[in-house]
Amino acid sequence: MPNTTVGGTDNKGLPALVADATAITYDMCVQECGHHAEPASWTTFSQQFSAWLLPYLALISQLPFGANDKLSNLQSMLLTVGSPVLAAYSLILTTLNGRWIARRFLPYRRHPLASRAVRALSRLQQAPLRITDDHDLLSALIHHEKNQQWWDELLSWLNLTHSWSISAATSIVWVFIAFIFTVIDSLSTNIDESVWANGQAVGSVWLWLLAVVVGWLQISPKCDSVHLDHSLERANKLAFTSSGKSIAETDTEPAIYLDMDPSTLRYDESRSPPIFNYARSAALVQAVERVADAFDVCLPFFHYLHRTPQAHAKDSSSTGETIEFLDREPQENPGVKKKIADPFIIRPRARRMPQRWGDGTWERIFISSCIALFLQWSTTGAAFMVLWYTPTKGMGCRSFAYLCYGILSTLVWAVMLLSSILSHYAVTTDPQRAFSVRIAKGASIMLRRLGKCVASVNAIGLVVICVLQFGNVFDRCYCNSSKLTLGDKAYMVIQFRQDDIDDMTQAWAGGVVLSGITTIVFYLLVNLFVEPSFPSPDSRNN
Structure with a gap:
């Protein structure tokens, strides 16, 4: 009936004559058209x-x-x-962790291996990184001259990118x-x-999706699980202990390694796609802190070696570290800068316990x-x-x-x-x-x-x-x-x-x-x- 308002409305839902209506009520729609959908085109x-x-x-x-x-x-x-x-959280967290790693190693910027450590740790964010409990073995990666090749080769093998x-x-x-x-x-x-x-x-x-894909391409994450595992495995064959022995010749656990087959609890940490960085972040922070602490222990010895012979003659007990040289002749002058690659052990008086979550x-x-x-x-x-x-x-x-x-x-x-x-x-x-x-x-x-x-x-x-x-x-x-x-x-x-x-x-x-x-x-x-x-x-x- 054109002169009735039953079922007719305007486009704001107000009642209107059916003859002038530009919209209909839901009940009228169901009555005339039913509950089914319009045919697909x-x-x-x-x-x-x-x-x-x-x-x-x-x-x-x-x-x-x-x-x-x-x-x-x-x-x-x-x-x-x-x-x-x-996805966006893991992406941003990866970039922020990379910045934090660089800032964390700023106190050791005069050490020649600090920049290598920053790049290596940043590139290993997509891997279940683990650090040995043997502090001397970790320190050997930093203070032993032969281990510079370990850092160089690791960075070279980690150069594969998703770019x-x-x-x-x-x-x-x-x-x-x-x-x-x-x-x-x-x-x-x-x-x-x-x-x-x-x-x-x-x-x-x-x-x-466009923002996330472009963001990951900008970061170029190293997420090939096989390549990551082989890179660190090959690098560890070049590592040396504090006594100058090759890791490959001993049964010693490597100082830095990947746990590619963790327990059910840490299952996502072993998955290399970078979206799983959400699960690796806390473990990564602890690993970085332990490596940074090793630099903190070794840095005084690095400064000691780079002082002049006259400065070496002075008492250096203020460094707070006990530096023990092995296999040196008694008549040698410990102040002479030679035989730097001779094995030595650094035993700190006190070692800071790693925090559960890390700074920031x-x-x-x-x-x-x-x-x-x-x-x-x-x-x-x-x-x-x-x-x-x-x-x-x-x-x-x-x-x-x-x-x-x-x-x-x-x-x-x-x-x-x-x-x-x-x-x-x-x-x-x-x-x-x-x-x-x-x-x-x-x-x-x-x-x-x-x-x-x-x-x-x-x-x-x-x-x-x-x-x-x-x-x-x-x-x-x-x-x-x-x-x-x-x-x-x-x-x-x-x-x-x-x-x-x-x-x-x-x-x-x-x-x-x-x-x-x-x-x-x-x-x-x-x-x-x-x-x-x-x-x-x-x-x-x-």
């Missing part, structure tokens, strides 16, 4: 899928993997797509050009055509978390905003699905981070506290497995959501009327007015700007953190 699906989603699926192949087994690489991919927060290539650059350029062209095309054509299958939100919610660890965790959450919720928020302002305004099936994706992504990051904290607590806590250690171990393993399951579901769910959107599965009364938020007042717009089109255009453009600026800011932050100044032996003490 292959032309629309293929165009939207190839323009908005396919470039991102191809870009996933440019993520750094490097694990020795396919399962770990698959887990890395699912974790990255299922939790952009965790820029023609395929990587092509994929990135393809995604960027496809995003720009599709955005311009969608904003310049009739915006009300195929509005429910449009991929504006899809382009925004996936844009974080929580600060780096906080900064990395804030930046990662900023990237996730700016891109997801942009997609949510695009769909919220698409009539009927409010939260419908599409916007709710993207909101759930962002929430689950954040949940995975929180669960995995808590798992790594509990794991490190269990490893570094006195075993006599059996109850708390046992609880921490069980909770850590359970949370890690839960996080991976949720991430896998979230990653697959995101792809499914995009496909369903392009296939008009969400084009039904319940979704188009924003029934989730409007409830009994839900209505479905069937004819767009000019003000609706203007609002959609502004929201779509705003989503593009927000996600685009966030991606650029994230990339600039990575570039800001990624190049620390390494200590140089030519530096002067301030």
Whole structure:
């Protein structure tokens, strides 16, 4: 009946005569159209899928993997797509840890091996690094002249990088050009055509992937597990003990080695894809602290050797270290700078016990978390905003699905981070506290497995959501009327007015700007953190 208002509304949900109505109530929509979705259009699906989603699926192949087994690489991919927060967190944490390592060795910058140690430790962030408990063996890597070759060869063998290539650059350029062209095309054509299958939100919610891939390529992580293991194994064959014997000729454990087959508790630490750096960070900090302490012990002897013979004649007891020379003739003058390579042992009076977490660890965790959450919720928020302002305004099936994706992504990051904290607590806590250690171990393993399951579901769910959107599965009364938020007042717009089109255009453009600026800011932050100044032996003490 054209003169009745039953079932007719305007585009703001206010009752209107059916003859003048540009929208209908949810009940009227169900009565006339039913609960089923609109039929899919292959032309629309293929165009939207190839323009908005396919470039991102191809870009996933440019993520750094490097694990020795396919399962770990698959887990890395699912974790990255299922939790952009965790992927961005590991990326930023890696850059901040690299800067911290460089700062940690600044006090030893006059030592010729300090810069080598910084580069080696930074490049081993993607490996389960372990340091021996034998302090003399670790010190030998620093003070024994023959071990300089150990550092040089290790750095040479670690030179393999996951860096820029023609395929990587092509994929990135393809995604960027496809995003720009599709955005311009969608904003310049009739915006009300195929509005429910449009991929504006899809382009925004996936844009974080471009930032993460470019960020890892900028860092160039060393994540080939086989290459990392062989590099350190070959280098250790060139190492010498304090007594001048080769490690290869003894049964001595190497001073620095990789634990490629850890327990179930530390399973993620042995996975070389760099997204697992979230699990290695605490152990890395402790390893770096132990190497730095060895430099701290050996540095006074380095200064002692580089003093003049007259200065050596003076009492040098103020160094606080006991320097014992072996295999020297009694008549030799210990002040003469010769036989520097003779074996010796440095025994410090007191050795600082390594801290459980290390200096600045929580600060780096906080900064990395804030930046990662900023990237996730700016891109997801942009997609949510695009769909919220698409009539009927409010939260419908599409916007709710993207909101759930962002929430689950954040949940995975929180669960995995808590798992790594509990794991490190269990490893570094006195075993006599059996109850708390046992609880921490069980909770850590359970949370890690839960996080991976949720991430896998979230990653697959995101792809499914995009496909369903392009296939008009969400084009039904319940979704188009924003029934989730409007409830009994839900209505479905069937004819767009000019003000609706203007609002959609502004929201779509705003989503593009927000996600685009966030991606650029994230990339600039990575570039800001990624190049620390390494200590140089030519530096002067301030």
